[in-house]
Amino acid sequence: MTPRTRLGVLPGDWRLLSPAVGALALWMVLPLAMTLWFSFQRYNLLTPQLRGFAGAANYATLVSDPALWASIANTVVLVGSVLVISIIAGLLVAAIFDEPFSGRRMARLFVVAPFFVMPTVGALIWKNLLMHPVNGLFAAAARGLGMPAVDWFTDWPMASIVLIVAWQWTPFAFLIFLTAMQSIDPSVREAALLDGADWRDRFIHLVLPHLRRAIGIVAMVEAIFLLTVFAEILVTTGGGPGLATTNLAFFIYIKALLQYDVGIASAAGVIAILLANGIAFFFMRTVSRSIDV
Amino acid sequence: MELPRRFCLAGLLLMAFAFSAGCSPHAPSITVATVNNADMIIMQRLSPPFEAATGITINWVVLEENVLRQRVTTDIATGGGQFDVVTIGSYETPIWARQGWLQPLHDLGPEYGYDDLLPSVRQSLSLGDTLYAVPFYAESSFTYYRTDLFEQAGLTMPEAPTYTQIADFARRLHNPENGVYGICLRGKPGWGENMAYLSTLVNAFGGRWFDMGWHPQLTSPEWHAALSFYVNLLATYGPPGATSNGHNENRALFAAGNCAMWIDATAAAGHLYNPNDSRVADRIGFARAPMEVTENGTSWVWAWALAVPASSRNAEAARQFVQWATSAEYITLVGEADGWTVAPPGTRRSTYANPAYLAAAPFAPFVETAILSVDPTRPTRDPVPYVGIQYVGIPEFQGIGAQVGQVVAAALSGQQRVDEALETAQSIVERAMRDASYIP
Numbered sequence: 001m002t003p004r005t006r007l008g009v010l011p012g013d014w015r016l017l018s019p020a021v022g023a024l025a026l027w028m029v030l031p032l033a034m035t036l037w038f039s040f041q042r043y044n045l046l047t048p049q050l051r052g053f054a055g056a057a058n059y060a061t062l063v064s065d066p067a068l069w070a071s072i073a074n075t076v077v078l079v080g081s082v083l084v085i086s087i088i089a090g091l092l093v094a095a096i097f098d099e100p101f102s103g104r105r106m107a108r109l110f111v112v113a114p115f116f117v118m119p120t121v122g123a124l125i126w127k128n129l130l131m132h133p134v135n136g137l138f139a140a141a142a143r144g145l146g147m148p149a150v151d152w153f154t155d156w157p158m159a160s161i162v163l164i165v166a167w168q169w170t171p172f173a174f175l176i177f178l179t180a181m182q183s184i185d186p187s188v189r190e191a192a193l194l195d196g197a198d199w200r201d202r203f204i205h206l207v208l209p210h211l212r213r214a215i216g217i218v219a220m221v222e223a224i225f226l227l228t229v230f231a232e233i234l235v236t237t238g239g240g241p242g243l244a245t246t247n248l249a250f251f252i253y254i255k256a257l258l259q260y261d262v263g264i265a266s267a268a269g270v271i272a273i274l275l276a277n278g279i280a281f282f283f284m285r286t287v288s289r290s291i292d293v
Numbered sequence: 294m295e296l297p298r299r300f301c302l303a304g305l306l307l308m309a310f311a312f313s314a315g316c317s318p319h320a321p322s323i324t325v326a327t328v329n330n331a332d333m334i335i336m337q338r339l340s341p342p343f344e345a346a347t348g349i350t351i352n353w354v355v356l357e358e359n360v361l362r363q364r365v366t367t368d369i370a371t372g373g374g375q376f377d378v379v380t381i382g383s384y385e386t387p388i389w390a391r392q393g394w395l396q397p398l399h400d401l402g403p404e405y406g407y408d409d410l411l412p413s414v415r416q417s418l419s420l421g422d423t424l425y426a427v428p429f430y431a432e433s434s435f436t437y438y439r440t441d442l443f444e445q446a447g448l449t450m451p452e453a454p455t456y457t458q459i460a461d462f463a464r465r466l467h468n469p470e471n472g473v474y475g476i477c478l479r480g481k482p483g484w485g486e487n488m489a490y491l492s493t494l495v496n497a498f499g500g501r502w503f504d505m506g507w508h509p510q511l512t513s514p515e516w517h518a519a520l521s522f523y524v525n526l527l528a529t530y531g532p533p534g535a536t537s538n539g540h541n542e543n544r545a546l547f548a549a550g551n552c553a554m555w556i557d558a559t560a561a562a563g564h565l566y567n568p569n570d571s572r573v574a575d576r577i578g579f580a581r582a583p584m585e586v587t588e589n590g591t592s593w594v595w596a597w598a599l600a601v602p603a604s605s606r607n608a609e610a611a612r613q614f615v616q617w618a619t620s621a622e623y624i625t626l627v628g629e630a631d632g633w634t635v636a637p638p639g640t641r642r643s644t645y646a647n648p649a650y651l652a653a654a655p656f657a658p659f660v661e662t663a664i665l666s667v668d669p670t671r672p673t674r675d676p677v678p679y680v681g682i683q684y685v686g687i688p689e690f691q692g693i694g695a696q697v698g699q700v701v702a703a704a705l706s707g708q709q710r711v712d713e714a715l716e717t718a719q720s721i722v723e724r725a726m727r728d729a730s731y732i733p
Contacts (some may be wrong), residue, residue: 045370046688047729048392061728067696067721133533134551151534154706240482241536242703242717257363259692260370 032273038266045260058267068268070243071251072275078162078247079226079279083219085166090173090218091211095203097174098181115171119231126164127153127236157237157244164232169225173218180214181207213287220283227276248272321610322350323377326365328597329355332430332637333380335627336618343617349610358485369394374604377611381426383417383596383669384684390425396601396608399424401616409621409641413667414596417680426598427619431639432560433663434493434592434683436580439573442466442473442553450578456497456522456585459554463530466553475530477552478523481539482702484694489593489683490556491701493582495519496590501673502685502722507731509722511697511715521711524704536702548572556582558595559663562656563634579659581666590672592663593683596639628653639664689729696721 042054062068097108114122130137131152139149152160184207192202230249233239239246239254246254252272256265327333337353344351354376356364361380368375369389381389389395399407407415407424414431418424436459438450446465451458463475479490492502500515510516527535532546540557544564547555548571568574582592599615601608617623621643628636633653636644638660644650645661672682680686684694697718704714726732 044688044729045367046388046392046691048370050730061724065724127537149533154534154536237537238482238699240699240702241706241708242699242714244703244708246699254692254695257367258695259689260366261692 035266035269035273038262039270041263041266043262045262054263058263061264062267062271067243067246067251068271071246071248074158074243074245075227075247075249075275077158078165078229079223081162082166082169082226083222085162086169086173086222087215087218089166089170090177093170093174094177094181095207097178111174112171114168115175117168119168120235122168123164123232123235126160126167131160153237154241157241161229161232161237161245164236165226165229168232169222172222176214176218177211180211184210216283216287220280220287223279223283224276227272227279248275321348321607322352323605323607323610323614324352324354324375325378325380325614326354326356326361326376327378327380328358328361330358330597331635332597335631335635336429336623339623339626339630340618343614347610347613349613351614369602369604372604374602374606376602377605377607378614379600379602380429380597381600383414383594383598384681384686384690386418386426386598386600387420387680387686388688389600390420390423394603395425396603396605396612397423397425398427398601398612398615401427401612405616406621406641406643409643411640411642411661411664413594413664413669414640417594417596417669418598426596426600427615428596428598428640429619430560430637431594431596431664432558433594433639433660433667434490434556434558434582435659435663436582437547437552437555437557437561437565438462438578438580439466439550439553439576440578441576443578450580453581454583456494456583459556459583460522460526460530462554463526467530472551473553474532474546474551475553476526477532477538477543477546477555478527478535479539479543479557480527480531480535480702480705481537481542482695482698483539484684484691484698486539486698487701487705488694488698489595491519491523492683493591493593494523496673496682497583497585497587498522499586499674501675501677503677503679503726505676505678507678507726509719509726511719511722516715517711520701520704520715523701524711527705528707536706559656559660560638562660563638563654566654566656567634577656579656581663587674589668589674590682592667594664594667594669595683689725689731693722693725696725 039058040054040056042050042052042057044050093111097104097111101107117125128135131139133139133149133151133154136149138152142149150156188206189202192206197205228249229247230253233245233247233250234253237245239250248268249272252265252268255261255268259265327336333355337355340351343349354361354364362385365376365379365381366385367373369379386395390397410428411431414428415424418426418428436450436454443450443462443466448462448465450462454462459476465475466473467475479487481487495501495516498515498519500513500519501510504510532538532551538546540561543552543555543557544561546552547561548565550572562577562579565571565577566574584591599618601611601615605611619640621641624636624641624644625647628647628649633647633650636650636654638644638654638657645657651657667682669680669682672680681690684690700709700714700718700721703709704711709717723732
């Protein structure tokens, strides 16, 4: 038995598969191969006379650059904090919306809305209308209470970005959790009520175990998207002050589009791919295990 | 040249992709990439008569400054040929000219009036003696101040103040309870934002980016004095959130009456004088950009200019366009169509000799003096191997300026001490210069 037949693919099937495989090669393998190729080239758009094979020089330059490590640390902090906040907030809001109350439909629409606001628009609203230290709503509220206004993006840059991104992603967690909660068999709930379980017992022993898979999925999907958070940083802090909010995506942007260094940016891109795959691999393992249970 | 129809069809398809053009020799079309500044929007609006007169069709690509710079740089550096006319600044022009990316524009004909161009502007757009981009509008920097506040406090702004005096004025005029901050300055990171201003401040304190051997000088006492001064001044007497204030944010603050002083581009004067945009239109005074230990490089010169890339396939039409858009006739056209306050400033002597312009724009003589007084070839007290006042005329500066700008913002926000920040900045610049083989 050849492996080919064991996979269930007959020789003639390749013709049917080729469009899909071709598209995949065009959309994924080709850019990846080019990124790899450029990462070993000395190639800055602005100094075309200095082009050539660089060996591992780009990687050596990157690894010795403190900015790379700072941006990886920032990426981890950003992804981790937003995951924790959006999952906890999503659970709480979903628990509230699982109970009937008047105006629930309308309220649900409002809760979900941030997810449909474009990242740049959302970030600009936060920056100019809410967090601005002179004209913002928070500053006005603080002054009304007799407190000094907080200069968010200067004093708490990373916390501000985390807040904005968490605001965008909580609705996603909420939606998934609410659907999962509503799929809990009502008879199980009734049984728990008959057994005298209060809301806390029901949440910890009934809802949470039921939601384990949903939490895993939310964490994985969010992590994949959060690794590439960019627009929120570009329009608010521009990666600063200093490197305080430069994540890996923004670091690559600086290298590629402010320094026009294709070689270094590609090498950083390869590092980002490795990081993303590591995280995805970790989540796949955890999620698939929770699915097996 | 008559191209076969098939090619025309292929060309049309290409156009959909890249706006590249030119099937019929009788109706050339050009693609103009420009910044979304008010002056360029006016140019776009006034261009139909030009199109009608010449038969040239213009495709406009109007973008925000940073996006434009990225699009144009990547296209030109890779020989993409998307654009026939690009809007670039005095920083890029000599660098790109040296790479052979631009067509020389010194031969647009005698009627163009090259001698009418202001010399410092013309020089900033030349490589050697050859002009590679023609100025659309140009600016320098100077000090804006509120005459009413100075009068109330019994202060007089000298014609050529020093930074010591400016700090003293800021201390006396700072009144945050009434929403007036002593001084507004750029704090938003970026090589064209906080670093443009900070470089002039460093120059005033006698500092420089590099010595004659291209060794970075950011840990020198001059830089230390300048950055300490900047951080103290702006953190103590500036508006809150200064690290997010760039040119536009500060202009809005000054126009709303929140700043007693502001040191920035002369190009904002027209807007601040316009009562529709500004609450302080009748209370603005001007002085030269402050100096301290030297006068050299204390005010910058910047020009937005139009250039024709070497990769343009419609160079003749493109040259016709840039000639029209930067001519004295165009300036008159804007003055008559839209009002003289918004006529493109800073490029031609004839503008400043025009009584209609001088009557509408009382700030004009200050702007002209500021631009004429600048010598971009002598930007610092000590000799340097580069040209440029608020930038260093090397390709690496965009990257260097962006990163150092971030470090400066970190110092301004108090996240890093001044000496720490300068050491970080120095190591960033050293790395960049080593990578680019300027220093071993």
